[in-house]
Amino acid sequence: MPFYFLFSLGVSLMLAIALFALLINRLQINWTRQNKIGISFLLPVLITVIFIFVIYLDTQPKVLDLINLIQGNTKTIEVQSEEIEVQGNNLIIDDQIYLLSPLSENISDQKTYRFSYLPNSKIIVYQEYDTTLPKIQDVSLDENSNGSDQNKPDNPDYPIDTTTPIEVVDPGF
Numbered sequence: 001m002p003f004y005f006l007f008s009l010g011v012s013l014m015l016a017i018a019l020f021a022l023l024i025n026r027l028q029i030n031w032t033r034q035n036k037i038g039i040s041f042l043l044p045v046l047i048t049v050i051f052i053f054v055i056y057l058d059t060q061p062k063v064l065d066l067i068n069l070i071q072g073n074t075k076t077i078e079v080q081s082e083e084i085e086v087q088g089n090n091l092i093i094d095d096q097i098y099l100l101s102p103l104s105e106n107i108s109d110q111k112t113y114r115f116s117y118l119p120n121s122k123i124i125v126y127q128e129y130d131t132t133l134p135k136i137q138d139v140s141l142d143e144n145s146n147g148s149d150q151n152k153p154d155n156p157d158y159p160i161d162t163t164t165p166i167e168v169v170d171p172g173f
Contacts, residue, residue, distance in 0.1 A: 078115075081113060
């Protein structure tokens with residue numbers, strides 16, 4: 001699942017680089033006064049605002065998490081499947097949104113999940129689960145049909161003396 005994080009980081013970096021290149025292009029058009037539409041001179045301002053939001057909200061947390069991924073610093077949450085709300089590849093657990101790879105297996109009922117995620121971007125990099133067995137009714141133990149318990153000494157099949165005889169060997173020949 002780290003591949004999903006690395007792919008997402010690559011897409012975020014390419015988006016940031018593309019916005020930066022578009023900003024440079026639009027600034028050059030403004031400097032050379034080649035605007036064909038009068039209002040297009042404000043386009044660099046709009047691109048700058050979008051660029052700042054993309055860097056701050058998307059790219060920067062993933063770049064910080066790249067260091068955490070390399071060092072193995074992940075946070076872990078353990079949760080029952082009934083407490084997980086799935087929306088696409090988003091998992092909502094205790095009002096927190098975690099990103100799960102679309103290629104990972106679906107969340108099933110009656111399982112306890114353990115997710116390891118990166119702290120800044122909340123992308124899940126490792127997922128494991130234990131099957132939660134249904135609760136079985138308590139059954140009282142009945143006596144055997146012959147009325148004797150296998151573990152009681154009054155049973156003739158149960159040996160009373162469990163010691164083994166020891167053979168003494170004379171060390172002198």
